[in-house]
Amino acid sequence: MLSPYGLDIIESCLTCKVRADRIFCDLPASALQSFESIKYATAYPKGAVLFVEGQAPRGIFVLCKGRVKLSICATDGKTLILKIAEPGEVLGLSATVSGKAYELTAETIDPCQVNFVKREDFLRFLRDHSDACFKVAEQLSDKYNNACHEVRALGLSHSAAEKLAKLLLEWSSKNGEALKQEPRLKLALTHEEIAQMIGTSRETVTRLFADLKKRQIVQSKGSTLVIRNKAALRVLATNG
C-alpha cells in the first residue's frame, strides 16, 4: 500500500522482512501476534511531532521507517538534540512504562511509518510476554547508555570544537566508514541542528566547519563530508 507520503507501508509485523534485524521487533510468533492486534500503523510526513516533552504519556511509537529527532527544551526555548532515532527504535518507552510525562520531544525528519501502541495495551502486553519485556529492558539500557554518553559529552568537553570533533568521529564510526583512511559521512542535519546537538550556536558550528576545512581536516562535497585528517580530528576530540 502506498501512503500519501510515498512510503511503502509495512502492513503487518508478521510479514515484515526487516523484523529479524531489529532488536524489539524480533519477537516470538505468539508475542508478535499479540503486538499485531494492539498496534496502529500510521504514516507521518516530515516535520510531524509524535509527542512533546511534558505531555502525559499516551503510548509508545515503534519507528518502522524514517528517522525521528529527539530533543529537549529549556524554558527559554533553547533546544538540545539528544539523538536521531533510526528505524527499529521504540520511542516514548520510559514515560509509557513509568507513567511520568514524556521527557523528550519527538519530531520526524523524514516521512515515517510508525506503529503506535496505547499505554494500557502496551503495559498489558509486557506483563503477558516476557520476551518482549526483556527486549524493552534492552532498549531502555541502550537509551540510558546514550543519555550517560550525552552527559559526558556535554558536561565534560572543554570546547565546542572538541564536541564537534567527537560528533563527527562518532557519526563516521556508525556507517561502516571508521576503518577507512578518509571516512565519508552524509550530513543529514543543518548547522543549526548540529549546534543543537552539541549545545552551541549555529554561528559557532559554521565557524568551526570553516576552520576544519581551512586546516584540511575535513572537506565537503555537497552534503557529503570527507574526513581527510582523522588523526587531527582525534587530537581535537581529546584536547579541544
Next chain:
Amino acid sequence: MESAIETRCLDCVQRMDRFFCDLPAGALQAFDLIKSVASYSRGTVLFRQDETARGVFLLCEGRARLSVCSETGKRLTLRTAMPGEVLGLSACLSDGPYEVSAELLDNARVAIVKRKDLLHFLREHREACLHVVHLLSQDLHVAYDRVRSVGLGRTRRSRLQPVH
C-alpha cells in the same frame, strides 16, 4: 575492604519498601541462590566507567555516587544512588561496559549478581523483568534531567549541580 555475609532476601524486613526487592516468593528464592552479599567500606569503587560489565550491585545498605569521567580524568557526578537501588543494570543488559563509575559514600552492604546469572534470572522470572523495566525507566528519567541541566543550564553552577 570486603567481607562476606550470609543474608537471605526472604528474611529482609525492608524488602517491601524497595521496588526491586518486592518480588514474589519464587523469584526471591531464585535471587537468593544467585546473589552473594558482601560488606564494603566507604570509598570503595564498585565498578568503573568503561570496565566490562561483570554483574549488578544491589545496594542493601549505604549510598553510592554515580559519576562519569572524561579522558582527561575530569569527573561529573550524575546522582547519588540510595539503598534498594540496583547498579550496573543497563551495562549488563546491553552487554557493554559500565557507562558510569560507582563509588560508595558510606560503609555498605551489597548483593552482587553475575551478569550471566542475572540474564537467566530475568528470563525465568517475568515479575523481576518488569521491575527491571520500571527501574531502567526511572534511571532514564533522571539521566534525561541531568542531560537537561548539563546541556541547557544557564550557569556553570547549575550545570555541575548533582541530582539526588
